[in-house]
Amino acid sequence: MTQGTVFNKEEIKIVLFEGISQAAVEVFGQAGYTNVELLPKAVDRETLLAKLSGAHMIGIRSRTQLKQEILEHEAASRLMAVGCFCIGTNQVNLPVAATRGVPVFNAPHSNTRSVAELVIGHTIMMMRKVFPNSMAAHRKQWNKSAAGCYEVRGKTIGIIGYGHIGSQVSVLAEAMGMKVIYYDVLTKLPLGNATQVTSMQELLKTADVVSLHVPATPETKEMMGAEEIALMREGSYLINASRGNVVVVDALAEAIRSEKLLGAAVDVFPKEPASNTEAFESPLVGLESVILTPHIGGSTQEAQRNIGREVAGKLINYCTHGSTIGAVNFPGVNLTHSPNTIRLLHIHHNRPGVLQKINDVVGDHAINVLGQYLRTTEDIGFVVLDIDAAHGREKVSVIRDQLSEVPGTIRTRKLVSDEEGDHTILE
Numbered sequence: 001m002t003q004g005t006v007f008n009k010e011e012i013k014i015v016l017f018e019g020i021s022q023a024a025v026e027v028f029g030q031a032g033y034t035n036v037e038l039l040p041k042a043v044d045r046e047t048l049l050a051k052l053s054g055a056h057m058i059g060i061r062s063r064t065q066l067k068q069e070i071l072e073h074e075a076a077s078r079l080m081a082v083g084c085f086c087i088g089t090n091q092v093n094l095p096v097a098a099t100r101g102v103p104v105f106n107a108p109h110s111n112t113r114s115v116a117e118l119v120i121g122h123t124i125m126m127m128r129k130v131f132p133n134s135m136a137a138h139r140k141q142w143n144k145s146a147a148g149c150y151e152v153r154g155k156t157i158g159i160i161g162y163g164h165i166g167s168q169v170s171v172l173a174e175a176m177g178m179k180v181i182y183y184d185v186l187t188k189l190p191l192g193n194a195t196q197v198t199s200m201q202e203l204l205k206t207a208d209v210v211s212l213h214v215p216a217t218p219e220t221k222e223m224m225g226a227e228e229i230a231l232m233r234e235g236s237y238l239i240n241a242s243r244g245n246v247v248v249v250d251a252l253a254e255a256i257r258s259e260k261l262l263g264a265a266v267d268v269f270p271k272e273p274a275s276n277t278e279a280f281e282s283p284l285v286g287l288e289s290v291i292l293t294p295h296i297g298g299s300t301q302e303a304q305r306n307i308g309r310e311v312a313g314k315l316i317n318y319c320t321h322g323s324t325i326g327a328v329n330f331p332g333v334n335l336t337h338s339p340n341t342i343r344l345l346h347i348h349h350n351r352p353g354v355l356q357k358i359n360d361v362v363g364d365h366a367i368n369v370l371g372q373y374l375r376t377t378e379d380i381g382f383v384v385l386d387i388d389a390a391h392g393r394e395k396v397s398v399i400r401d402q403l404s405e406v407p408g409t410i411r412t413r414k415l416v417s418d419e420e421g422d423h424t425i426l427e
């Protein structure tokens with residue numbers, strides 16, 4: 001019989017990469033998770049593997065790539081959950097994480113306002129040529145001129161992707177007197193006086209400023225190439241604060257050089273430096289009507305603090321209670337305290353017969369099951385069994401061992417609660 005390894009909360013190893021907010025460490029600490037290492041930046045592959053070794057949970061932002069090779073590496077064998085302390089989760093191979101029994105959590109809302117504000121800032125800065133004039137002034141050159149400078153009032157902003165960020169850009173842009181049109185693959189409720197258009201082509205032909213707010217998917221990869229830029233109005237502007245590979249950067253650079261576009265603002269790039277010490281390279285470097293920002297759309301104190309709290313909370317809920325609410329690659333089961341129970345988590349491939357086998361194992365033992373939960377996605381099944389602690393840990397360990405033998409099992413975990421129902425020990 002395998003008893004499994006017992007970990008108290010303070011033994012759960014948590015590594016946070018990429019300068020995640022101290023607020024996360026505080027939230028972990030308040031919940032009893034004190035073994036937290038906070039690294040200031042993204043690390044190279046070797047350091048990543050070294051830090052992963054023995055880690056139960058890790059936190060990353062957009063730079064750390066958790067590819068199949070990393071997730072399947074021996075160093076990641078203890079990895080129980082991943083927190084993306086940002087919105088995007090495209091840096092993680094989500095299906096592989098799921099089939100390793102590793103739920104991935106993110107913060108889908110916490111930095112959206114920060115991005116929307118930056119986009120509005122970019123819009124005004126571009127249309128008033130603030131950056132080239134400011135840089136000239138720093139060189140002691142006085143460029144007082146109205147040439148090529150415009151108010152945003154009365155102009156049309158075209159938003160591609162009307163989700164959490166796009167819709168907030170819509171509200172802020174309208175408050176400044178802009179007309180808002182948007183294109184989305186889904187029918188979205190228009191906020192204020194915004195209007196949904198039926199094709200991206202229509203939007204590109206109409207808008208004075210085009211702002212991209214789509215996720216990184218195979219469909220959005222290079223969705224703004226030379227052909228699409230050619231459809232844009234002469235002398236219009238493009239903003240990309242979504243993901244770098246949504247735009248073909250060479251095509252954008254060419255459109256700026258030919259003055260087809262009067263300006264652009266770009267916060268995300270197909271290739272971004274892994275750390276602040278690495279040089280930034282892009283075909284857009286040196287084009288002064290392009291505002292370049294180093295992927296700082298969500299980089300505000302407010303956003304980072306909120307993200308730190310939100311994602312740390314989700315990881316704690318998973319570790320302590322097995323709750324997967326908010327996971328992007330896993331069936332969502334909302335679990336809380338359950339006094340005097342031993343909770344078994346069974347993660348399995350979602351294929352016919354697994355559930356029957358689980359029930360057979362449980363049925364073979366005369367036990368009092370206080371709660372049973374099941375959620376599935378297309379690929380993954382997640383069963384939670386709350387067993388009366390009166391049956392004792394030994395007996396439940398036998399059941400766990402048998403459940404681990406069920407064909408299709410990915411992973412099992414055992415959480416033992418105290419009288420208050422806090423699952424303090426993980427085996």
Ligand SMILES: NC(=O)c1ccc[n+]([C@@H]2O[C@H](COP(=O)([O-])OP(=O)(O)OC[C@H]3O[C@@H](n4cnc5c(N)ncnc54)[C@H](O)[C@@H]3O)[C@@H](O)[C@H]2O)c1
Nearest residue numbers: 087088161162163164165184185213214215241242297298
């Ligand atoms: N620059 C930054 O620092 C920063 C910060 C946060 C988020 N982001 C990025 O911003 C993007 C949007 O974030 P969000 O929170 O608004 O996402 P969201 O999921 O709320 O919204 C995305 C919208 O895009 C739509 N969409 C998907 N595919 C599309 C397509 N092919 N054509 C048109 N519309 C499409 C969806 O239907 C959805 O409405 C993501 O890529 C995210 O990673 C960047």
Ligand SMILES: O=C(O)[C@H](O)COP(=O)(O)O
Nearest residue numbers: 061062063086087088298
């Ligand atoms: O996906 C996100 O939330 C943004 O791209 C921000 O990423 P960051 O946390 O690496 O700044």
